Each structure stands twice: as structure tokens, then as C-alpha cells.
Amino acid sequence: MNSRSAAIVARARKVMPGGVSSPVRAFGGVGGDPFVVARGEGARIWDVDDNEYIDFVLSWGPLILGHAAPAVLDALDETMRRGTSFGITTELEVDLAELITERLPHVEMVRFVSSGTEATMSALRLARAATGRDAFLKFDGCYHGHADSFLVRAGSGVATLGLPNSPGVPESLAALTRVAPFNDASAVRAIAREQPLAAIIVEPLVGNAGFIAPDPGFLQSLRDIATETGALLIFDEVMTGFRIAPGGARERYGVTADLTTLGKVIGGGLPLAAYGGRRDLMEMIAPQGSVYQAGTLSGNPLAMAAGLATLRALTPVLHARIEARTARLVAGLVASAATHDVPFTASHAGSMFGFFFQREPVRDFASAKGSDVTLFKRFFHEARARGVYIAPSPFEAAFMSAAHGDAEIDAAIERLDDAMRAARA
């Protein structure tokens, strides 16, 4: 099976660590060999052995219009013929910055970068500069890219001092990273009162520890604690931005962050991310201010063109349509789990969804880890064998695109029902 994929993976492992350019692609979370992708169109991808999959990973979130969306391809085609990079401002950057600041009114100014990692790293630098404080708080299980300060998780139980979870991260730096359980405002309050924090950074809806929604009032509590203690509130919306609502977390939850990081959807499948927020803060960024941050390919015209085409297509009506289809798929999964007596909990927000193989609702990373990982692995492989691709890890969110029509949703519900039956057997 997958002979061409297997041959390419074998070559890849000799010249690339783990055979991949980013760890989760190696399928370590589910076992078995990863496939090598050949092409994508709409809701589907094909591997190099010509197996077809309905794709709910969508490049880990960016492709909200689906693969090879004509609007994006046309914009890229037109833009690339005028040159692919200049390292000088283009009008496309200004267009996209205006569009983002219009749709997200709390983002008064924006700086473009090339990855979510750069966006969060730079937002944290800005928060440290603006507050004159070094320590900050993140949540257990939240992923903010791979910059040193963020590669820290909590020890067991409640908040602990940071310990690095990758070799190479200096302990002295990790010690400035405080960690609290998601949805635990009192732990946050205790830490913020004990130590002056530059920032509280949070995925307003967690997508990197599985899909975990904030309890009502939790984000408002973070807002209040930040304001009371002089910390900045950073919403890391690299995954949720233009996904969970047209106006992101602010629209969905009614809470406004000081700084916001964006990525994934805003690049429409090209390397693009951004950070932005209050004008007085963003004016501290060089060259207007003294907080240094730069990038050779930042504001790349192809990325701008793909982002603009994507965001222009993404009307509130389209958002609502994708959300309705997401709800229908999630309802189908829940019904299948009930039929086959599988322990299961699932939910969605906008066009993002997630599920855990356990009966209790998940509120934080600790409870997420209580789900049945063995059952997930079997489900992943049964789904793959039936032509449905979900993330190869039990702790990732899933995504829907505008290209997933009713026919794809029906097919996915049917195949995943059978996959659940087989995984349970």
C-alpha cells in the first residue's frame, strides 16, 4: 500500500529530520507511515498513490476557501507576473492592512510577518517593551509557535514556574514564562498579583490542545485581571482569526485584547502572519518606535494577494454557510458515537471543530488528556482508509472550508460513521 508515498518518505528521512518540515506531519501521534500529497482541489486532496481524501486539516487551518481556490489562484497568477518579491512596500500590503483593520476595529495598526511564530514572538517583545516587565503568562496546552519563551508547559496540577519542554531553551528564559490551566481565572489572578506580568497570552478558543472553548466569562476575567495588574492581554488568533467569526474572538466573545496575532487564514495558504492592536502600542514598533522587528520577505506580494483574495471572498454570509455545515458534520459525529456507544464529546465554533473520545466535556489540557488516545488512533486510520483525512493527532482542531458542500458533508458523515463502528470493534 502507498508504495510511492513509502518510497518518497524513505528518501525524505535521509535528508530531512523525521522526513518532514514540521514534526506533526510525521504521523507520530497516530503511528504508521504518513502519505505524501500530490495535489488538492476544493475539499479534497490526493496522495502520490492517487488515494483521494476529503480534507478536514486544510493545511492546518489556512485554506478556508479550500484547495486551489480559483479566486486565490487568479490573484496569485496576476501578481506573480509582476515579480515575486521586492523588499519595498507594495499597494497590496496597504490594501490588506486596511481590510484587516476595518474588519477587526481593535486592530488599529498591523505589522506583517511570515509565520505565526514570528507574530507571537514579536507581540511578546512589544508587550515586554511597553510594560517594562519580563515575565508573562500563558496557558497549559496553548501553542503560540516555537519561539523559546513559548516552549513551556505547566508541571502537574496548578500553575508552576516555567520549565522548558525542549532542550535548547535556557531555563533562565523559561523561568519568565508562567503557566496556568485554561479556564482557571483564579490561578491567573494569583500569579498576576504575585508577579508583575508583561502580558497574558491566550488562544481565546484553544485549537492546539484539541478544541477547547472558553467558559462563559473566562476571557472577560482575563481582560479584568490584565487591566487591574497592568499587563497586556494578547489574543493569539493565528488559528481562530477569520475562523470562529468574521470579527474573530472579539465578535464571538465580546472581549477586546490589547494586541492580536493573526496567521493561517489571512495568508490564504501562503506564508503570512501579522500582529497588531492598539495604535499607541504599535507605534512603538520600529521604525516609528524603538522595538525592533524586521523581515526580508515580510509583506511578500504573493502572500498579500492570496490573503486579500481570501478575505475578500469571506463575507459574513459565507461564514454563516460554512458554520452551518460544520454544525451538521459535528451533529453527525455525535449521532454516530451514540449509535456505536463510543465515548465522545464534540463541539464547534465558526468553521473550526474538534472532538475527544471521552464522555465528559473538556475544559483544559489536563481533562483533554483523559480522552481515549488508542481509540482516536484507530479512528484516524479507519477514517483514512475510507478517504477522510483528519489531523494525525488527538490534540488538534479540525477545519471546514467553503468548498465542503453538502455532498462532501454527507459523504464524510457516512464514512466517519463506519470508521467509528470499525474503530470501536
Ligand SMILES: *Cc1c(COP(=O)(O)O)cnc(C)c1O
Ligand atoms: C499555528 C499557530 C501558531 C504558529 O504559527 P506558525 O505559522 O506555524 O509559526 C501560533 N499560534 C497559534 C494559535 C497557532 O495555531
